[in-house]
Amino acid sequence: EIVLTQSPATLSLSPGERATLSCRASQSLSSYLAWYQQKPGQAPRLLIYDASNRATGIPARFSGSGSGTDFTLTISSLEPEDFAVYFCQQRSDWPLTFGGGTKVEIK
Amino acid sequence: QLQLQQSGPGLVKPSETLSLTCTVSGASISRSDYYWAWIRQPPGKGLEWIGNINYSGNTYYSPSLQSRVTTSVDTSKNQFSLKMSSVTAADTAVYYCARLPVVAGRVNWFDPWGQGTLVTVSS
Numbered sequence: 001e002i003v004l005t006q007s008p009a010t011l012s013l014s015p016g017e018r019a020t021l022s023c024r025a026s027q028s029l030s031s032y033l034a035w036y037q038q039k040p041g042q043a044p045r046l047l048i049y050d051a052s053n054r055a056t057g058i059p060a061r062f063s064g065s066g067s068g069t070d071f072t073l074t075i076s077s078l079e080p081e082d083f084a085v086y087f088c089q090q091r092s093d094w095p096l097t098f099g100g101g102t103k104v105e106i107k
Numbered sequence: 108q109l110q111l112q113q114s115g116p117g118l119v120k121p122s123e124t125l126s127l128t129c130t131v132s133g134a135s136i137s138r139s140d141y142y143w144a145w146i147r148q149p150p151g152k153g154l155e156w157i158g159n160i161n162y163s164g165n166t167y168y169s170p171s172l173q174s175r176v177t178t179s180v181d182t183s184k185n186q187f188s189l190k191m192s193s194v195t196a197a198d199t200a201v202y203y204c205a206r207l208p209v210v211a212g213r214v215n216w217f218d219p220w221g222q223g224t225l226v227t228v229s230s
Binding site: 045 | 154220223
């Protein structure tokens with residue numbers, strides 16, 4: 001099973017600041033990694049797929065990078081609605097697995 | 108626009124079987140380029156993939172759950188379902204359904220998701 005480790009667990013930032021979230025895989029994923037955003041009481045929403053492609057309707061301030069085992073989600077300038085939990089997920093191999101999540105909270 | 112609507116009981120007794128249904132609107136569940144997936148999230152915790160099924164009954168299950176999980180598709184109702192047997196308190200979670208497209212023979216990403224159903228296992 002591929003293990004995804006997200007860091008940090010919590011990121012405390014102010015609106016307008018840059019957020020950098022990390023996801024590290026226990027083995028190479030090529031580019032088969034996605035990022036999801038989850039707000040309280042809501043289902044996760046696909047943000048980034050195949051490491052660097054924004055899903056439909058996702059603002060340009062969200063960007064993804066990386067390949068192999070190290071991936072990054074960057075939010076260039078935090079908006080109030082961006083404070084949420086972010087999960088990474090791999091589709092390189094079965095079973096499909098998720099990272100433990102990073103909570104982006106208001107400082 | 109594809110939407111997923113979940114239904115099923117929110118309370119299940121220990122040792123009994125959890126049953127949930129996801130109704131698909133805006134697309135045919137019989138499309139050969141879609142799998143239909145279940146994911147769960149214990150309160151305050153992360154996401155766990157349970158399994159997925161396609162219209163012809165091909166399935167993939169999490170190794171840790173496969174002995175207790177069954178999924179099915181009802182093409183006449185455009186629905187798919189999850190059954191999990193012998194539940195315990197550890198199965199208390201929000202359960203989500205989601206579409207899992209297939210591209211070039213490989214599953215893609217969970218999108219969209221159903222609204223989620225909190226299932227509590229308690230006597």
